[in-house]
Amino acid sequence: MFSVCASLSGFSMLFRSMLNDFVPEQLRSYIYENVLGRLFTPSSKNLTLIIDENSKYKRNLVYEAAEMYLRTKIGPETERLRVGKTPKQKHFIVTIAKGEAIRDTFEDIQVKWLYVQTEKANSEKVKRYYELTFEKKLRERVLDSYLNHVIAESEKIKRDLRVVNLYSRDVHMSSDDDGSAGGSWGCISLEHPSTFETLAMDPSAKKKIIDDLDRFLKRKEFYKRVGKAWKRGYLLYGPPGTGKSSLIAAMANYLKFDVFDLDLSNIYDNGELKRILLSTTNRSILVIEDIDCNAEVRDREDENQETGKARGKRKRREDEYDESEDQDTQLTLSGILNFIDGLWSSFGDERIIVFTTNHKDRLDPALLRPGRMDMHINMSYCTGLAFRTLVSNYLGLDGLNHPLCEEIEKLIDSTEVTPAELAEQLMQDDDPNVILRGVISFVEKMKYEKSKGKVKAKEDVPACKELLTKKDDSCGKQSSMKNQKQAGKPKGRGMKRQKLME
Ligand SMILES: Nc1ncnc2c1ncn2[C@@H]1O[C@H](COP(=O)(O)OP(=O)(O)OP(=O)(O)O)[C@@H](O)[C@H]1O
Numbered sequence: 001m002f003s004v005c006a007s008l009s010g011f012s013m014l015f016r017s018m019l020n021d022f023v024p025e026q027l028r029s030y031i032y033e034n035v036l037g038r039l040f041t042p043s044s045k046n047l048t049l050i051i052d053e054n055s056k057y058k059r060n061l062v063y064e065a066a067e068m069y070l071r072t073k074i075g076p077e078t079e080r081l082r083v084g085k086t087p088k089q090k091h092f093i094v095t096i097a098k099g100e101a102i103r104d105t106f107e108d109i110q111v112k113w114l115y116v117q118t119e120k121a122n123s124e125k126v127k128r129y130y131e132l133t134f135e136k137k138l139r140e141r142v143l144d145s146y147l148n149h150v151i152a153e154s155e156k157i158k159r160d161l162r163v164v165n166l167y168s169r170d171v172h173m174s175s176d177d178d179g180s181a182g183g184s185w186g187c188i189s190l191e192h193p194s195t196f197e198t199l200a201m202d203p204s205a206k207k208k209i210i211d212d213l214d215r216f217l218k219r220k221e222f223y224k225r226v227g228k229a230w231k232r233g234y235l236l237y238g239p240p241g242t243g244k245s246s247l248i249a250a251m252a253n254y255l256k257f258d259v260f261d262l263d264l265s266n267i268y269d270n271g272e273l274k275r276i277l278l279s280t281t282n283r284s285i286l287v288i289e290d291i292d293c294n295a296e297v298r299d300r301e302d303e304n305q306e307t308g309k310a311r312g313k314r315k316r317r318e319d320e321y322d323e324s325e326d327q328d329t330q331l332t333l334s335g336i337l338n339f340i341d342g343l344w345s346s347f348g349d350e351r352i353i354v355f356t357t358n359h360k361d362r363l364d365p366a367l368l369r370p371g372r373m374d375m376h377i378n379m380s381y382c383t384g385l386a387f388r389t390l391v392s393n394y395l396g397l398d399g400l401n402h403p404l405c406e407e408i409e410k411l412i413d414s415t416e417v418t419p420a421e422l423a424e425q426l427m428q429d430d431d432p433n434v435i436l437r438g439v440i441s442f443v444e445k446m447k448y449e450k451s452k453g454k455v456k457a458k459e460d461v462p463a464c465k466e467l468l469t470k471k472d473d474s475c476g477k478q479s480s481m482k483n484q485k486q487a488g489k490p491k492g493r494g495m496k497r498q499k500l501m502e
């Protein structure tokens with residue numbers, strides 16, 4: 001092998017000296033570059049992949065993934081960087097500049113990335129691409145495992161950088177809304193600070209939820225294989241102030257999924273519901289809060305608070321309804337559930353639906369039957385362990401180390417007090433000792449009053465929508481508005497609807 005190379009290089013030198021003697025200079029440099037270079041350079045042991053920005057006029061996913069991935073690989077040796085930021089992005093986006101290289105190692109694979117950008121010449125468009133260079137023998141492993149690793153990592157980074165949006169029909173479309181959610185959803189960014197770290201909850205219950213979400217995210221292929229829509233449903237139930245809305249915000253912030261907050265009281269029939277739901281996007285959480293109250297879609301106490309337009313719309317709907325025998329167009333709980341089971345299952349991916357209620361016992365069994373909601377999560381009164389999270393959130397203390405916390409935890413475990421009530425107590429002073437003593441008096445007082453029956457159990461709020469919590473005997477559908485009125489059921493929702501936006 002060595003002697004072949006030596007004789008090739010000897011021949012190359014002889015050939016070059018002949019060229020120098022007999023060939024004009026311009027032609028000589030062409031021959032050096034295009035003929036001799038190829039003939040006499042021993043073939044490289046490296047292979048270079050070209051990753052163009054576009055692939056057949058569409059964005060090249062590998063290029064996008066590389067761009068995202070390489071942001072995390074920029075080392076001190078890089079000399080030039082590009083920086084950018086769009087109005088919706090919270091952070092600066094830093095990427096390598098033209099001609100900069102990055103070395104990376106994955107398992108035992110060593111590669112070199114080079115970012116290339118051509119100059120703009122006449123009508124030629126600027127071309128951007130990455131060159132990925134590695135040893136030829138690693139070709140299969142780079143194409144298989146390394147590039148998959150780059151794509152998976154880039155997905156993770158994208159998720160972390162994503163701004164989570166809250167879509168609501170109560171919010172007007174903003175000017176920079178790209179309209180991707182379409183329909184009549186207005187959008188603001190979800191500023192709710194709740195995360196799984198700040199959520200006061202029994203640690204094992206919290207872990208169960210996080211594990212369930214993680215499993216859900218990873219199971220694209222599984223859902224496909226078993227022929228199930230890639231969706232997950234959660235029913236959160238518990239008294240007011242136990243963290244149902246906070247848990248939804250924590251889920252959204254964890255998954256980086258947008259939230260669609262659906263208030264059924266503004267929707268008048270199943271057709272409208274269908275249109276609205278079809279305009280939601282993938283990787284989102286559809287939230288229907290207070291399903292027991294919210295589903296009371298037409299019976300309202302506050303009719304006189306409606307705007308003229310809304311009142312007109314409602315009256316027209318009611319008149320149409322009175323004239324129509326077709327009850328199928330009316331919004332019913334069964335309509336909602338059918339939609340979730342049927343149409344909603346056949347479009348979109350990575351969807352989560354969350355119902356919340358303060359009164360699980362009052363819900364229609366149709367909503368509770370196995371398979372309808374994948375997980376029922378009991379958001380109950382605060383426990384001693386969960387209180388530790390509140391102490392850490394509000395006081396910045398490790399509850400284990402404070403002498404008063406043990407006593408408080410025992411007290412909390414033996415009474416019914418919500419995290420919201422405790423959170424309020426934890427903001428009463430600046431001095432942690434004063435605050436914690438205040439918590440003791442507060443919980444003791446609650447305990448005493450409860451034992452005397454002075455505190456009305458929080459669940460004892462009158463049922464605001466009994467009709468929607470019982471099935472209509474004839475067809476399993478809920479009674480219509482007309483029937484509700486005739487039955488003389490109480491109007492109004494009777495309970496505040498605490499939204500994520502508040
Ligand atoms: N589990 C919790 N962990 C941390 N903070 C909580 C928790 N529960 C309630 N809080 C505090 O109380 C406030 C109200 O809680 P949240 O709105 O999540 O309760 P909810 O269960 O949704 O109540 P509702 O049934 O009235 O809608 C929150 O903004 C938060 O400050």
Ligand SMILES: [Mg+2]
Pocket residue numbers: 244245246289356498499
């Ligand atoms: Mg709530």
